[in-house]
Amino acid sequence: MSLLERAQNIDRRWVYLLVWIFVLFPLLNPLGLPIPIGRDSTAWKDYIDAIPNDSTILVSMDYGVSGMPELYPMTVASMKHLWSITDAKNLKIVVIAFWNQGPLVFDTLLSQVDPEADYGMVYGEDWIELGWIPGSETGMAALANDIWAQKPNDYLYSRPLDEYPIMENIRVAEDIDLVVSFETGTPGLPEWLRQWNDPYGVPFIVGCIGVSVPGMAPYLSSGQLSALMPGLTASAEYEVLLNRPGLAVAGVDAVSMSHLLVFILVVVGNIAFFATGGSRRS
Amino acid sequence: MADLLPIWTSVFFTLAIYSFLYKENPWYRFAESVYAGVSVGYGVAFDLRYLRDQWGGQWSSSGTMMLLFGIAVLIGLLWYARFSKQYFFLYRWPLAIIVGTGIGMALRTVIFTQFLQQIRAQANMPLFVAGDMMQTINNILIAIMVPCVLLYFWFTGGTRESAGMQIVEKIARYTMMAGFGSAFGYTVLTRMSLLIGRSQYLLGITPNPPEARMAFYTIAAIMLITLIGYDLYKGRS
Numbered sequence: 001m002s003l004l005e006r007a008q009n010i011d012r013r014w015v016y017l018l019v020w021i022f023v024l025f026p027l028l029n030p031l032g033l034p035i036p037i038g039r040d041s042t043a044w045k046d047y048i049d050a051i052p053n054d055s056t057i058l059v060s061m062d063y064g065v066s067g068m069p070e071l072y073p074m075t076v077a078s079m080k081h082l083w084s085i086t087d088a089k090n091l092k093i094v095v096i097a098f099w100n101q102g103p104l105v106f107d108t109l110l111s112q113v114d115p116e117a118d119y120g121m122v123y124g125e126d127w128i129e130l131g132w133i134p135g136s137e138t139g140m141a142a143l144a145n146d147i148w149a150q151k152p153n154d155y156l157y158s159r160p161l162d163e164y165p166i167m168e169n170i171r172v173a174e175d176i177d178l179v180v181s182f183e184t185g186t187p188g189l190p191e192w193l194r195q196w197n198d199p200y201g202v203p204f205i206v207g208c209i210g211v212s213v214p215g216m217a218p219y220l221s222s223g224q225l226s227a228l229m230p231g232l233t234a235s236a237e238y239e240v241l242l243n244r245p246g247l248a249v250a251g252v253d254a255v256s257m258s259h260l261l262v263f264i265l266v267v268v269g270n271i272a273f274f275a276t277g278g279s280r281r282s
Numbered sequence: 283m284a285d286l287l288p289i290w291t292s293v294f295f296t297l298a299i300y301s302f303l304y305k306e307n308p309w310y311r312f313a314e315s316v317y318a319g320v321s322v323g324y325g326v327a328f329d330l331r332y333l334r335d336q337w338g339g340q341w342s343s344s345g346t347m348m349l350l351f352g353i354a355v356l357i358g359l360l361w362y363a364r365f366s367k368q369y370f371f372l373y374r375w376p377l378a379i380i381v382g383t384g385i386g387m388a389l390r391t392v393i394f395t396q397f398l399q400q401i402r403a404q405a406n407m408p409l410f411v412a413g414d415m416m417q418t419i420n421n422i423l424i425a426i427m428v429p430c431v432l433l434y435f436w437f438t439g440g441t442r443e444s445a446g447m448q449i450v451e452k453i454a455r456y457t458m459m460a461g462f463g464s465a466f467g468y469t470v471l472t473r474m475s476l477l478i479g480r481s482q483y484l485l486g487i488t489p490n491p492p493e494a495r496m497a498f499y500t501i502a503a504i505m506l507i508t509l510i511g512y513d514l515y516k517g518r519s
Contacts, residue, residue: 016303023474023481069479070472100328112489132328141387152339160339193395194388210471214464221424222403224395231468232475250487251478258474259467 007272015265022261026253033253040230041237047205047227048081055177056092056170057082060192061102062183067209068105071182073248074207074235076109078180081242083119086126092166093127094176096151098139098187100132103155123156124164131155136187140195144173173200182207189216193224205229286493293497296480297505304509404428427457434458 051057059079063071082093097103106129115121130151133139143150148161148171161167169175173196181192181204189206196202203226208216210231219225229238233255235248272278298313333355341351357379363372409425411417433447434454441447486492 013304019477023477027481027485027487070475100325134332137387138383149340153335190396194391198391198395210468210475213468214461218400222399224399231471247482251482254478255471255474259470262470
């Protein structure tokens with residue numbers, strides 16, 4: 001069997017080993033490849049910077065632990081960004097989740113970022129976490145009608161909402177000025193648009209995993225989505241824009257190297273296929 | 283020591299799941315079963331917490347509300363009728379309610395958000411954007427490609443074989459192939475990001491705990507030795 005023929009029947013475990021090498025090497029020895037700033041991350045930052053004073057923002061953690069590698073860095077960066085402007089703009093931030101592992105992810109965030117110590121945020125006055133809401137799209141519709149009925153207690157301390165001043169004037173979808181959703185699938189943006197954007201006109205910005213981006217793009221073009229943060233590379237750009245390098249910046253070299261490997265494998269596979277008369281055989 | 287336990291556990295389960303890349307093995311089986319059990323337990327705990335909060339909120343406020351809450355819980359319990367051949371038919375009631383409300387909720391606005399708004403956006407899109415050549419090219423391409431792809435899926439009428447339609451079909455095929463290529467690229471990004479995220483944890487890259495790296499090296503070595511050793515032993519016997 002020639003080398004070209006063997007290249008088409010390579011044991012998949014060698015490919016896995018190569019992927020590990022291409023990922024681990026740049027993580028252990030950062031290459032410092034340049035990170036060009038794209039339009040999406042700039043639009044995301046500008047949108048958050050331009051949030052009007054006295055706005056109420058609903059942050060929805062619509063992903064589980066499996067989505068953390070790609071979405072967690074942008075969630076951390078966005079929450080830090082939001083908390084850093086909360087005092088100056090008198091914002092109110094309400095954190096919810098339509099995926100039941102969403103609160104678990106946010107617990108991880110709170111173990112690494114202390115809103116009170118780092119940003120002077122007072123829980124229950126500047127921000128609050130309401131936790132998971134079941135029912136997917138039906139739950140979204142119910143939340144829009146009556147937030148207090150859907151979540152009578154907060155998530156962190158299980159106390160009734162009337163004990164928290166922040167919730168005094170937050171009762172229905174009309175009280176929310178912006179939804180920031182980080183999501184990996186269903187329920188996600190289409191459900192949000194159907195239950196919150198179209199009936200109540202609430203604007204949306206969404207951070208999503210790369211695989212969802214082609215499905216999100218039409219909503220961005222139509223203006224139903226105000227800004228989109230597509231995947232880990234955009235997160236890295238955003239961290240650079242905020243001058244707060246984090247996990248995304250640390251991982252972007254590995255992203256480049258792993259894509260380079262996939263590119264090489266596709267090219268080698270195609271050369272081997274055509275050079276051995278594969279197209280004639282098929 | 284107590285601080286290290288969660289880190290070593292996390293590293294062990296990550297590597298046990300990844301060991302499937304080598305081949306099916308007991309480490310993977312164990313991790314898979316534990317993960318399934320833990321995630322179900324987590325889901326049930328959150329469900330019960332939600333029920334408790336709901337009861338403490340509005341539903342315990344009056345006799346009527348309590349009765350309605352009881353009916354809702356009873357309907358929910360009917361899901362379990364699917365495990366009985368005798369009462370299987372009862373399971374169809376909660377299913378019908380879920381499907382009915384779900385479809386009703388979605389259909390209420392789907393025609394506006396995912397159909398009319400998209401058509402309106404397409405119709406309002408300017409072909410020429412002053413001072414932005416790339417956006418102009420993008421808009422022209424969208425104006426050509428979207429109608430072509432829509433026509434590609436028009437399967438009736440006799441004009442499908444005409445010369446004009448052949449050109450339209452070719453443009454549509456190229457458009458879809460570009461779309462599939464873009465989707466594949468983003469899929470690779472997502473899959474690689476998963477591996478990168480876990481690798482960052484295994485290597486203890488900040489803000490992950492640095493102790494994870496030692497756990498990674500130790501557990502990876504043990505797993506590799508046991509997996510390869512087991513294979514060699516089986517081959518010899």
